[in-house]
Amino acid sequence: MIRVRFAPSPTGALHIGGVRTALYNYLLARQKGGTFLLRIEDTDQTRYVPGAEDYIIRSLRWLGIVPDEGVGFGGDYGPYRQSDRKEIYQEYALKLLERGHAYYAFDTPEELDAQRSSVENFIYNHSTRQGLKNSLNFSESETRAWLDQGKPYVIRLKVEPGRSILVSDLIRGDVHFQSGELDDKVLFKSDGMPTYHLANIVDDHLMGITHVIRGEEWLPSTAHHVLLYEGFGWKDTMPAFAHLPLILRPEGHGKLSKRDGAKFGMPVFPTDWQGTDTVEAVQGFDGAGFLPEAVINFLALLGWHPGDDREIFSINELIESFSIENIAKSGARFDYEKAKWFNQKYIQATDNAVLAKHIQPLAAAKGYRTDDNFLQTVAALMKERVTLLPDFVETGYYLFEPVKEYDTETLSKKWTPAIGPIFADLTQMLENLEPFDALNMEASVKAWMQEKGVKPGDILPLLRIAMAGTMKGPAVFDMAEALGKTETIERLKRLINRNA
Template sequence: TMKNSVSLSAEEVKERLDKGEPYVIRVKIPRNEEIKFKDMIRGYVMVHSSNLDDKVLFKSDGMPTYHLANIVDDHLMNISHVIRGEEWLPSAPLHIYLYEAFGWEDSMPQFAHLPLLLKPDGNGKLSKRDGDRLGFPVFPLEWKDPQTNEVSSGYREKGYFPEAFINILSLLGWNPGTSQEVFSMEELIEAFSIERVGKAGAKYDPEKAKWFNQQYLRATSNTELAKMLKSDSSTANQVASFEADYLADVCGMMKERATFLTEIVSEGDYFFGVPTEFDEKTVNKKWKAESAALMNEWLVQLENISPFNAEAIEHAFKAFIETKSLGIGAVLPLFRLLVTGKGMGPSMFEIAALLGKSETVSRIKSGISKLG
């Protein structure tokens, strides 16, 4: 049995103290009381005091435990709201009792216990291991464990916009009561209320998180995206020698196809250099024995286009395939392959116009000689 001032006589307690025996100080919870409080999410919560332990408040070295320090600290700092995960719900009755024991119930903060974040399949609490296994971060920023030196990926480093990340977090457990999903920070501040947060655990959907980032990317102006490409450490070197206007045009073409800023450069690498390889699938499917001759004929047409803009290129292309009695699908993929190395992408006429006549012609000649 536990030896303490409840089970020992006053004399024995004094004797042990005089001997300098180490001791802890506990809270003595009354046995027949109902401890009630109102949670902003869960409504009224009532716990019978007989279900609570006499928790340690001061350890034997004189240091206060979390339970005591937390209450005193929040009181002295005039904390108005304690918003935390539902794993703290079992500790709340003790905290409420301590506020009352100190006579601080009138200035006690409001409590809100948020629902847990669940794995994408909804079975159990989301953990770092789930993120590692399924390939998504669980930390806002990249984090290195000082003990193991293990590095965990972060949303910032993965290329998520801060605003998109906040939007994602806001909808984990909270429901605006409308079908709106994308919110600006101002709209979130206006719409958000703790009372509309649900009690049930919130499933985390990594694919939906990417969708949110995509929405923010698309909504950002081309000029702003171009600035970001210049300043982002993962893209700055590749785009350093290109003008802001050129980059803005690239962003305009690529942002509908990208989820992350870096994909504008990785998927649109042909805007920043001559392709060194050609999409194997397209080569196997589309590049035939007569393709080189066909592309040489198209080259002649291209060289005569003036002014060299998307509209004029498209007009010339349509006239060319009509003359040759060929469908778009027989010629356009070859044009794209030689200029970009890819099997798909934005409008080929816009790409060619942005690269300019001499660069487009040069790439077609080079591609023909490589593919033969």
């Protein structure tokens, strides 16, 4: 049975690259009938951001990528928060020490900094460790003494030179590393917490993880991880690795970072983040007006392809079609235009009743009417012409409140001296129209045009501008019906007065 994990650090809002990692893990688990768990990797106490854990859980729920186990979800392999597993790591670090695969090191951060600045390309490894303060150089009693005196220490992995380490990656194939080039990574920090390297191996083993799907930034340290599995004697149950290509910023250099959201005017986080004293607030895909299904679809195709030309996928279709083999090797630039296209597609395909629910809070925030029937009408009239949810109340504001700005250019062309009385006549005709619905109105206006000898192109644009102020928008008669007779007539008269 497959078991996969998403293991973010609670250091702030969840990055969109992390969301994609979570998604791929989730898809694999669902497809294979396995388990998807959420583990919180909070071993760096200095980077801990309050609220980040809740944010991660909230975001996963919004996206519909809900873990089967983990912090906030229960499960038999807990605790799932690494700070709650402190003693476990200590125990395993000691085990590694006993087996001779690790050693105590007493060098202070300052001493190491000094080494780095005086020795070019300094690296703590087989070639330098004999000159440093560690239990490999100290006698047993000396080491004991340092420990007993309560001197700060770390535990480092003892990497022996001279061998080739194979990392078999599901996406990249076999990758070889020379052990002599690897450093003696710190496994256990002087504050009593493990580093990522120790914690992730111990946890993945204890939690029965079968596949590690994570970002490419972990590929270089995977050699160390293989060494750890060997050191613990867990090589035969070592999980399979799949290192995902990174998501790059839309333009310029480097991977997409948290600050790029503000820089490029687009969200890079799933949901809104209120911010803290140290981390500023940011808008997420939800606040920007994206449907979670659209975000999922967009992200799924950013680095993975189904093997055919399909682009629109429901979550169930993704689960069915997903495969690690079809994950791309190269980094993908974050294409916000494409993300918006997906959202537009999803809005078009969403039922009016559902859209009305999304429009409701947006309308309420603007003090607009929020009755469901009307919002469904707004959805029906606008869904083919919006990209983001807020467009319903912004682009389509005139469905909720009087026209704020008239397209004066069109007006000056169409509102001729002769048209005034004719427009007034039409207004009067509509005022007496019953029932005031689109179908009846269209028939009546057509008959009226026939009778008066007015061309559609002379009168319809004016009707439209009277109601919406702009030449863009839903069909005129649909708009009039949505507005209702009173409001429509009021707007027509307002235009007459404006041009009088």
